[in-house]
Amino acid sequence: MIRVVIVDDHPVVRDGLRGMLAGAGDVEVVGEAADGAEAVTVVRAVRPDVVLMDLRMPGVDGVTAIEQLRDFPTRVLVLTTYDTDSDVLPAIKAGATGYLLKDTPREELFRAVRSAARGQAVLSPSVATRLVGQVRQPAAEPLSDREVEVLGLIARGCTNREAAAKLFISEATVKTHLVHVYAKLGVKDRAAAVAVAYERGLLGA
Numbered sequence: 468m469i470r471v472v473i474v475d476d477h478p479v480v481r482d483g484l485r486g487m488l489a490g491a492g493d494v495e496v497v498g499e500a501a502d503g504a505e506a507v508t509v510v511r512a513v514r515p516d517v518v519l520m521d522l523r524m525p526g527v528d529g530v531t532a533i534e535q536l537r538d539f540p541t542r543v544l545v546l547t548t549y550d551t552d553s554d555v556l557p558a559i560k561a562g563a564t565g566y567l568l569k570d571t572p573r574e575e576l577f578r579a580v581r582s583a584a585r586g587q588a589v590l591s592p593s594v595a596t597r598l599v600g601q602v603r604q605p606a607a608e609p610l611s612d613r614e615v616e617v618l619g620l621i622a623r624g625c626t627n628r629e630a631a632a633k634l635f636i637s638e639a640t641v642k643t644h645l646v647h648v649y650a651k652l653g654v655k656d657r658a659a660a661v662a663v664a665y666e667r668g669l670l671g672a
Contacts, residue, residue: 469584472498472513474506474529475521475546480569484519484546491577503527507535515541516584520563522547522554533561544583546571550593559659565589566658587624588658595662610651610669617644619670622661 471494473481481499488494498513500506504527510518518536520543522529533543542564547554550568558566564583567576568591579589610618613634620630627645631638649655652663664670 468495469493469517469580470495470497470513470515471580472496472500472506472509472515472518472541474500474503474509474518474524474532476501476524480521487573487576488580490573491580494577494580503529503532503535506532510536510539510541514539517541517580518543519546519580520544522549522558530557530561533558533563537562542583542586544579544589546576550591555594560655562656564656564658566594567591568593582624585624585626586657587626588621588656588661590658590662595665608651610648610664614644614648614651615664615669617641618648618660618664621645621657622664622670 471488473484473496475481475484485496485499488496497515498509500509502524506518506520518541520529520533522545529545529547536543543562545558545563545566546569548569555566564586565579565588567579567589571579571591582589616634617630620633625633627638627641631641634641645657645660648660652660654660654663
């Protein structure tokens, strides 16, 4: 079972998400929080696999909470109403694994939670569009063929281990390639790297 914590300042939203996730079959809601500070406390206590995090909340906001959770193995999936540049970019830079809008269809949300639990980047199309161009920086040098291969597999949802198996290389080598990719693209994580790579035409549609 994928253990999930829901963070939102509106009780009706938390109740709705809890009810929706109950239908996934492989997801268990193990905690809730109404703001960022409470979220950090709950995550430390129950150690979930995934946190569904709203951004705009009273007190400690979502981005601050994401930054405070960076050292935890928990994956943070932003689920919010807002997809403006001022919301998206700070959340991704803070370390969010993914960013979805609250109008995301039920089955897509289930898939996103499962992907996030595996450490895979999850971005709604509108969010990816806003993200590219904001996080990219001129590449010091082009990506190597192997780096493009690795990033392509990551974009298709492979974990580091799965990518390593497909390319017949070690998982450590995959991680090294990704570090180089992040540096060349001027980003800090998988989600941003995939978004920038698509924008630059480095990966096929």
